Amino acid sequence: MPAIEQLTVDAARERIAQGALLLDVREDSEFEAGHSADAVHVALSDLPDHVGDFDPARPIICVCRSGARSARAATFLLEQGLPASNLEGGMMAWDAAGAPMVADAGEPVVA
Numbered sequence: 001m002p003a004i005e006q007l008t009v010d011a012a013r014e015r016i017a018q019g020a021l022l023l024d025v026r027e028d029s030e031f032e033a034g035h036s037a038d039a040v041h042v043a044l045s046d047l048p049d050h051v052g053d054f055d056p057a058r059p060i061i062c063v064c065r066s067g068a069r070s071a072r073a074a075t076f077l078l079e080q081g082l083p084a085s086n087l088e089g090g091m092m093a094w095d096a097a098g099a100p101m102v103a104d105a106g107e108p109v110v111a
Helices: 009-017 028-033 044-053 068-079 090-096
Strands: 021-024 039-041 060-063 084-087
Touching: 009 021, 009 060, 028 039, 044 068, 060 068, 060 090, 068 084, 084 090
Parallel strands: 021 039, 021 060, 060 084
Antiparallel strands: none
């Protein structure tokens, strides 16, 4: 298995603008507290049930809070034959870079 490609926030945002899917694998409460408006949410524990939902031709960028769970998600997706990479530093890096976030209620935060 090849190494997981680690993307910076800038590289991830560029790929999202080009059509890549941003897949947020955090728990529901974490996602609700703050996420990219472009993100699709599937908790890591639910990911095996959703493999068939992804277009094998569309790159997937996995994200979590710090990059650890999303690295596991990217590894799993790669093993399923899907083109996946990891957002290095997760939503903490996203927030630190000033990238836009939304929340289901209130001000967005990285939980």
